[in-house]
Amino acid sequence: MRKRSRAAELRLRLTDGFGVFIVQSVTRSQLAYHRGFKSVQYAFTELSTMTVLSVKQALSGAQVGSEITVRGWVRTRRDSKAGLSFVHLSDGSCFAPIQIVAAASLSNYTDTVQHLTAGCAIIVEGLLLPSQGKGQSFEIQARRITVCGWVENPETYPIQPKAHSLEFLREVAHLRPRTNLVGAVARVRHTAMTAIHRCLSEQGFIWVNTPIITTSDAEGAGEMFRVSTLDLANLPHTPSGEVDFSKDFFGKEAFLTVSGQINVEAYCLAMSKVYTFGPTFRAENSNTTRHLAEFWMVEPEIAFADLIDNATLAEGFLKAIFCAILDERSDDMAFFAQRIEPTSLTRIQALVKAPFERIEYGEAIKILKKANRPFTFPVEWGIDLQTEHERYLAEEHIGRPVVVMNYPEAIKAFYMRLNDDGRTVAAMDVLAPGIGEIIGGSQREERLDVLDRRIAQFGLNVADYTWYRDLRRYGTVPHAGFGLGFERLLCYICGLTNIRDVIPYPRAPGQASF
């Protein structure tokens, strides 16, 4: 490695607003990269004495009366020929932009400030003051405004200060985080993800990083994406004409995971309370507003637990996430309630207060039979609930999320525990209005003999489940868990109806741009 000259480094000191020094190294090549941007170099060198605040920190008012610096992207500019321009600046740290008051006396007022358009990246130094106008509590009286990056053609910049269609925003996935909506989703997504880790960790759960690549094609949760380094144009074959996967990278067929559950069960039967949380891949040709080919799933698994414990865990878990959103993202939630779905805020406020409705599958069937309405799919004990049935239960009959438990054994996975009635398994689904199934889980079959019968009954090869069966041979215990579709949860929280709007870069059949 080439020895890097210390002299080639320019050390920059920035405060982050809490008085903590950040020392940042900028190499010669980085400076060369910025050679065309004089203003950037200028800003870097001048920043050493400035207090850099996020918009969120600035709007808190804690540093009112101080000279501060904020950096971000212009949302709107309004001019006053009387000698003022108002620039709304956003940096993603909170929902609200901060208002920059730019006086005509600024040296670059006419040639720069008056040409700022939506999307321009700027650095603003000035005095943080209580606002003289209505609509915001604090604003910055600019002393200096430096343009970091212009918008090369304002006429074609896609993000304008107006309502865009969600369909259009999906086409500009790289710029849509600059909108109110997608910015709010990004913050809520982060908060929900952080809350999941925090809430589980506080209850003693261990986060287990189950593999993304699996050689088990027996996970049974759907079509899988193949992982291979074989040359597709020149596949090796066995004497019998099959593709010879022994020549492949892993020496056998490999896929992207469709669930971490099987793997996390092993850690559950050692660590007691565990969860896995990561990306999950399904190669199903699903074209709906609630399916993605790549999505994130959190799967808690608890030992010495039954289905009731599982449902209780799921309820407390969802409520903890909702509470965190209400506590930490009230600004974004107010926006969703105002512009996206009026009930998005009130429904999760109500939900954290009331116990979840829990009904037996058999009871759900009775309710659906009594429903005074025609269903496309006839209702009979033994059927799997269709979307229309789930919607009726969650949206009309109950009016809020509902846990349906103990489904017929024939329609659920082999690993779910067979109930004493012999015809149902200890499975549960949490159904949310507008979204449908948000959680699917079960108590797992811990009895080896019953598990073996189930494997045979489902026509599965017992040899594929050697290590899974070991867990039942060596110190088996009742255990249970569930999977929560993270993006479906976000849809419910934000009141958005298309799952492609709550993940930064959605992957779906025929769709993997960006």
Next chain:
RNA sequence: GCCCGAAUAGCUCAGCUGGUUAGAGCAUCUGACUGUUAAUCAGAGGGUCGUAGGUUCGAGUCCUACUUCGGGCGCCA
């Protein structure tokens, strides 16, 4: 995979049973005005009406195919 719908300016849309030069709001540019709040007012620029065929004296409008997007259903989280 199945069914339905849509495609007109940078964006959101209007454009009637086919008929002269395809409109509006926002955005952009110019000007006026104002401690403004997705400001307001006046003006200007901006279009191969998704693509390719067809019907017709004449197609943004009707027909066919294709492409892309959206919605519903199935599979599921």
